[in-house]
Amino acid sequence: MIVFCGYANADLTVAVPVLPGPAARVQATAVRRGDGGMAANAAVAAARMGADARFAGAVGPDPLSTEFLRTLDADGVRTDWTSRxxxxxxxxxxxxxxxxxxIIxxxxQxxxxxVADVAGRARAAGADWLYLDGYxxxxxxxxxxxxxxxxLVVDLDGCDGPRAMRAALDAADHAIVGRAQAAAFLGADAGAFAAAASEHRVHLVVTDGARGWTLFTPGGGRHGGPAIEVTAVDATGAGDCFAGAYxxxxxxxxxxxxxxxxxxxxAGLSCTRPGARDGLPRREAVLAHIRATPTEPTRTDAPAGGAPHSPGPAERR
Incomplete structure (x- = not known):
């Protein structure tokens, strides 16, 4: 079981020709509403990838919140630990x-x-994984x-400064972060990311959009791979998709x-449809793409003085 604790949102998506700058004014070309939120999106992504997923965030007692939870239930995500x-x-x-x-x-709430209550419930229920967002x-x-x-798996995007990010890295077994956020708070190069993974004893995945991803292990190993080539329609929720699928x-x-x-x-497939939730792919579509598309092999660099460190999912610090 994977328990996802964090953001649930009602998304208001406004299509604009360009992102406005200070005091700028642009005309929207479309406006639509949908479900979103980092943790809720990640929970749906995990469920569509075949996992036993549970969402344990906070919503309200109102009909809109009830409908939000109904859509999670329809995707196979349990919601009984969600606060109303x-x-x-x-x-x-x-x-x-x-x-x-x-995104604004x-x-x-x-x-x-x-969070402490959800973590205690997860432990008591024998959950294997607890996801938190960086907020x-x-x-x-x-x-x-x-x-x-x-x-503990933490999506570091949302951490408000270096202190918050380092606290999250200290707590996490696995952490995922966009390269821009990692560079702003940890340092601008791969050496800084590797040092953070080693110092905090965490598996740190740095994602970089169309440039792919790099995983830094606690033992000094480094693995990387490309992003797939797609025609992007909407990148909203792609990071949440990566976290949930991971x-x-x-x-x-x-x-x-x-x-x-x-x-x-x-995550790449999720960008081919509009909305944070609608584009999240199912496992069969992901595996079909992997089978059908020749891909660049995963890059692996050994830590100094030894073979690559590639621990299994059950490894604990």
Whole structure:
């Protein structure tokens, strides 16, 4: 079981010819509403990849929140640990014709107490994995962990500064982050990312859009792979898709490099349809693409003085 704790959003997507600058004014070409949120999207991505996924965020008691949870249930995501005492927040997504976007999000009511309660439930239920988004740190750095508990996967995008990111890295077994965010908070080159993985004893996946991904292991290993070539319609939710698919592959027994390779394909496919949720692919589509498309082999660099470190999903620090 994978428990996803974090953002749930009602997305308002506004198509614009260009992203506006300060004091600029642009005319929207389309406006649509849909479901979103980092953790909720990742939970759906994991469920569509075949995982036993549970969403444990915070929404409201209103009909819109009820419908939001119904759509998660329809995708096979259990929602009984979701708090109904908050509100379903709104995210405004500005989307350009080439699929790039800027997002304005609203703070939610996933409190440190809620995170601690979900972590305790996950441990008691024998969950294998707990996902948190980066907005929970540094407050969630004391999430219950240790032997016998779920391994922690953190999507670092959303961390508010270096202190929050380092607190998340300290807590996590696996962490995923976009290259721009990693460079801003950890350092601008691969050496800084490798040092962070080693220092915090974490498997750190740095994603870089169309340029692919690199995984830095605690033992100094480095693995990388390409993104797939697609005509991007909407990149909203692609990072959430990568995180959810990565969790699902780990839960199914894949090594971290193999999990990242499959997650990259899923994330690429997710960009070919509009919306954060509609484009999330199912496992059969991802595997069919892998079988049908010759891909560049995963790049592997050995740590100094030894063979590549490629631990299985059950490894704990």
């Amino acid at each position: 005492t908050g509100v379903l927040t709104t995210a405004v997504v500005l989307l350009t014709p080439d699929g790039e976007r800027s 999000s609203q703070d939610d 996933v409190t440190p107490g809620h 929970r740190f540094p407050a969630a750095a004391a999430v219950p962990g240790g032997p016998g508990g779920p391994a 969790c699902a592959e780990l839960d199914l027994g894949a090594s971290p490099p193999d999990a990242a390779r499959v997650a990259a394909v899923a």
